[in-house]
Amino acid sequence: MSRWKDTLDALMHERAAALFGYAYVLTGDADTAEDLLQDALVRTFRVNRRSGTVNEAHAYVKRAISTAFIDGHRRTEARPQRHAHDAGDFAGASATTPDHAPAADAHLDLHAAILTLPPRERACVVLRYLDDMPIAAVAAELGLADGSVKRYLSDGVARLRPLVSTLDFPTDSPDTVPVRTRGGTR
Template identity: 55%
Template sequence: MSWSAVLDQLVRERGASLYGYAYVLTGDRAEAEDLLHDALVRTFRRGRRATELNAAHAYVKRAITTAFIDGKRRERVRPARSADDVNDLVQAPPGASFPDATTHANAALDLRAALLLLPPRERACVVLRHLEDWPVGRISSELGIAEGTVKRYVSDGLGRLREARPDLEPGAEMRETTPLITRPGGRS
């Protein structure tokens, strides 16, 4: 299959999944679209030999992660986001329950706001570990950092999340309340 056919199939079949991944990292629709577009361009600009859909998906996902981390590194001249900037929503008190679907929506918004407070590498590691459910070894390989460093970033990130939002606890409930689109046949 030619690279252009693979690109077309990738965008058609897995574009939503890749966009969902970029959105969870950035927390912003426009930034996620830009990140995905840049990753697709980087992956296919020279007619890369990605002639198989799964390989192309892996290349683009790696490019998204790398571009996200590199972009955040370059943004150091911009002021950092604070909790007031990110989370201007009225928050429910911890332990409050609602009888309708707003509970899940509020939890997803709370998690999104808390994730946006994390530094880029910590955010990437926490997202890959707890939302994508990747093992530490795969994250290490994907990001090109040592397994111990991944563990430290995940631990530090979870610590910051707990400080910012003590009522949020990572695990299955994070995956259930976070709108993350995955590839067909994958986890949702």
């Protein structure tokens, strides 16, 4: 068996659940998350690239998931689909489901709120606050400048606060810098 196949097997054995979870948080739908993960795996391993570690492969696949999600959302907006996923349908599902625990309800509320964010804001918020990555790592993961990530995070958190009032996003992050405006800093 070739080395890339060994890496793929090890990646799926050790990290499949984490990669699927990441795709699920972005999409909000298990079937779409499976498709997104499958596309990312194909994009990553279709070329017979040099075999690396499981950590390198994990990073490649995670980046491919982010890129495919953002590109797919862009394509959907350019050419709307007849049965496009509506985040409002997901939010309404929690009202019909019996409340098993307050924590589960809070997770559903957070997930429904995250699904309302535009793709780049969603990806930045998920990587920064759910994966607990520093801003520089989020920027590297998504191929963005640090300032762009900070802006997406600021906009995303501003949209999430009214929707999920029980959640407090940290504001005194060590990698937060003052945002410059025309009149000075704010």
